[in-house]
Amino acid sequence: SRVFYLSRHGQSEYNLVGKIGGDSGLTEAGREYARRLAVFARDVIGMKVEINEETGEEKRTPRPARLWTSTLRRTKETAQFISHEKISQFKWDNGDESEWIQFQGRARRNLDELYAGVCDGLTYKEIAVKFPEEFARRQEDKLTYRYPRGESYMDITLRLEPIILDIERTREPILIIGHQGIHRLLYAYFMGLPREKAPYVSIPLNTVIELTPTAYGCEEKRHLLLS
Numbered sequence: 059s060r061v062f063y064l065s066r067h068g069q070s071e072y073n074l075v076g077k078i079g080g081d082s083g084l085t086e087a088g089r090e091y092a093r094r095l096a097v098f099a100r101d102v103i104g105m106k107v108e109i110n111e112e113t114g115e116e117k118r119t120p121r122p123a124r125l126w127t128s129t130l131r132r133t134k135e136t137a138q139f140i141s142h143e144k145i146s147q148f149k150w151d152n153g154d155e156s157e158w159i160q161f162q163g164r165a166r167r168n169l170d171e172l173y174a175g176v177c178d179g180l181t182y183k184e185i186a187v188k189f190p191e192e193f194a195r196r197q198e199d200k201l202t203y204r205y206p207r208g209e210s211y212m213d214i215t216l217r218l219e220p221i222i223l224d225i226e227r228t229r230e231p232i233l234i235i236g237h238q239g240i241h242r243l244l245y246a247y248f249m250g251l252p253r254e255k256a257p258y259v260s261i262p263l264n265t266v267i268e269l270t271p272t273a274y275g276c277e278e279k280r281h282l283l284l285s
């Protein structure tokens with residue numbers, strides 16, 4: 059892709075109480091982020107801006123773009139106002155002329171958050187009390203640590219391979235609404251960071267990370283949509 063955008067879902071009920079994983083919905087703040095993201099998607103990601111060199115006038119034309127979410131509720135709810143934005147110039151995939159839309163959407167299981175197995179639904183404090191040895195092992199080697207009956211960051215690098223290939227060969231701008239762990243790895247890959255650093259990359263809520271691949275890595279811009 060010539061440009062793609064990474065966003066976490068809006069604040070979820072679990073984020074609010076510090077629980078990891080799960081499949082909770084958005085809080086009111088999360089829904090507000092979803093509304094703002096829809097405006098950003100419509101007016102920035104899905105818009106081609108050309109400047110007339112003679113008159114200095116701006117010409118804005120909607121352009122086709124892609125929207126990928128995970129299969130979890132919180133990312134789909136974050137996308138909900140985008141899929142409702144219909145723009146007349148572009149065709150939805152099914153070829154039905156009555157269904158013209160700016161974004162072509164897809165929910166992808168490979169984008170689901172790192173699964174914490176027996177720790178899913180707990181807070182970090184609860185994990186430290188219930189599974190102190192596991193907690194300590196994860197602090198020691200966050201990259202390869204695998205939750206009992208769950209996944210490690212190394213495990214999810216494997217399932218992100220097809221996603222990375224698709225990002226590289228898609229020509230339209232892509233908005234990926236995903237999760238902290240997933241975006242850390244995608245970010246580290248495209249920025250050329252060593253893998254060991256990936257689990258610590260800062261991917262805050264309420265922020266869209268715009269990445270434009272260049273010869274050596276990516277140019278990065280962060281857009282804070284809600285503070």
Ligand code: F6P
Pocket residue numbers: 073077078079080171172174237238239257
């Ligand atoms: O807390 C949000 C979350 O996405 C959890 O679902 C996930 O387990 C965690 O972040 C990943 O971050 P870390 O690897 O730092 O625990």
